[in-house]
Amino acid sequence: MSANRRPDQGKRDNSAKFRQKDLDPARVAARDTLRAVRERDAYANLVLPKMLRDRKIEGRDAAFATELAYGTARAQGLLDAVIAAAAKRPVDEIDGPVLDVLRLGAYQLLRTRVGSHAAVSTSVDLVRSENGMGPSGFANAVLRKVSQKDEEMWVDELAPSPAEDLVGYLAFQYAHPRWIAEVFRDALGGSAGQLQAALAADDERPPVHLVARPGYITAEELALTSGGEEGDYSPYCVYLPGGDPGDVEAIREGYAGVQDEGSQLIARAVTVAEVADDSGRWLDMCAGPGGKAALIGALAEIDAARLDAIEVSKHRAELIRKVVSDLPVTIHVADARSSGLEPGYDRVLLDAPCSGLGSLRRRPESRWRRAPADVDELVVLQKELLTEALRLVKPGGVVVYSTCSPHPAETTAVVADVLASVDGARQLDARPLVTVGKLGPELLGDGPHVQLWPHIHGTDAMFLAALTRD
Structure with a gap:
């Protein structure tokens, strides 16, 4: 949306001061979201939707606030470099509340169709409303300097x-x-x-993917009732063109949810793998917050199977309960490395804790929080979990190991190290497990693992490997 078409909501009252009610509510919501991300390490995709509901910001204003908050968080590193150059000082020397607004203003100037005057003036209004004339003058000077070049020119310079x-x-x-x-x-x-x-x-805002719960609603029905279109790969996926997913009736009724198509393919993969004498004993080892457990549980109900779901966090276990309450799923609050569950599972999903580098487009601030050392710690955990998964699966059963990360240390290296250390363990070709819809062999590489990518498959960068043991 172009802000120069919006009514100017940042007007001065007779005392030359600004009241909160005079400010653009969409920009205020975006600013407050960025502040929560900076001050509390909050997640924008969790903070903003609740804020919009609480403040009754809807329609075009909600869409504008979402673009500003997510886009600014996603582009933070580039914006900070530009701000530092314009301000002639490092961004860590700028007061946090002022920096939040500078980032918001710079994003509008460099990456939206918002007019320069509107981007600068509304940002200055936001600073002045809380910080007074001095900081607002600084913000005005910095943003005017930013506005003198477009994004391409700043990139070439910096x-x-x-x-x-x-x-x-x-x-x-x-x-x-x-x-x-x-x-x-x-x-x-x-x-x-x-x-x-x-x-x-x-670097683009991702599309919203919905998942139709098998046995409750089909993707075709969900597409018709939501105004979306059926997905290319997962038989349960619907692409939602816009709007709030919470407004979709099937989601409110619990027949559908929001889930990336890549995650749907992972959950489906563990249910379609060939297993001799499947007794219907299935396991999701790291189940929170419950999206994959809900899809696997719905498929288990159709196949007369039962799913055990392990989650170490009590809070996340409660989230799982909310989405699987009517499914054949038993939740265990435990460390999956020592859950106390008896071995002999036919099918095991290990969607391991990971760096999340494959879902950065959906968690816009995450790329600026992660560090290489985080991966080293996670790899140790991933190996321990995968070793335990192979202990819990029965001989001839299947373990699906997945991460929302393309990092070789978390994917192929983990699989190779565990295979070398577990007697009788071997890797299966995972490609047939996701060969569905338009997802043919030509899009799946040489195997035996599968690596999905946003630019190739339109999904998060999900990794999938299938293992078994003799």
Whole structure:
């Protein structure tokens, strides 16, 4: 939405001061979301929807607030570099509440169709309403300096030379920390073209994917009632073109949910793998917050199976209960490495805790919070969990190991290390488990694992490996 078409809601009252009610509610909501992210390490995709409901911000204003909050959080690294250059000081020397608004204003100037005057003046109003004339004058000067160049010009000025450091240039251009761009490059086999496409897709606001609960509603019915269209791959997926998913009747009634199509494919994979003498004893080892458990549980109900779902967090276990209350799912609050459950499961899903590098487009602030050292700690946990999964599965059963990360250390390296350490364990070809809809072999690589990508498949960058033991 172009803010220069919106009524100017940041007007001055007779005392030359600004009241909160005079400010644009969409921009205020975006600012307050950014503040929660900065001050409390909150997640924008959890904070903003509740804020919009509580403040009764709807329609175009809600869409505008969402674009501003998510877009600003996603582009933070690039915006900070531009702000620092314009302010001639590091961003960590700028007061947090003022920096929140500078980021919001810079995003409008560089990455939206908002007019320069509207972007600057409304941002200055936001600063003045809380911080007074001095900080608002500083904000005005910085944002006017930012407005003198477009994004491409700032990138050319501040990014590394593409001739000397292409990865660094692309990381800056598409607002990613360099180390994450390097991870993507390695996972993509070193292709510069693939890297650019992956970073560009990751820098876009993702579409909303809905999941139709099997046995309750079909994807066709969900598409018809929600105004969406059926997904290309998962037989349960619907692409929602816009609006609040909470307004979809099937979601309110519990017949559908919000879930990335890649996650749907992972959940389905564990249910379609060939298992001899399936006794109907299935396991989801790290089940919170419950999206995959709900889909597997619905399929278990159709197949007269039962699902045990392990979750170490009591809070997340409660989230699972809310979505599986009417399904054959038993929840165990325990550490999956030592749950006390008896071995002999036919099917085990281990959607392991991971860096989340594959879902950065859905968690816009996460790319700026993660560090390479985080991965080292997670890899230890992932290996322990996968080793336990192979102990819990029966001989000839199947373990599906998945991560929402393309990082080779969390994916192929974990699988290789565990296979080398567990007697009788071997890897299966996972590609047939996700060959469905339009997802044919030509999109699945050489195997035996599967790596999904936003720029290739339109999903989060989900990894899937299938294992068994003799």
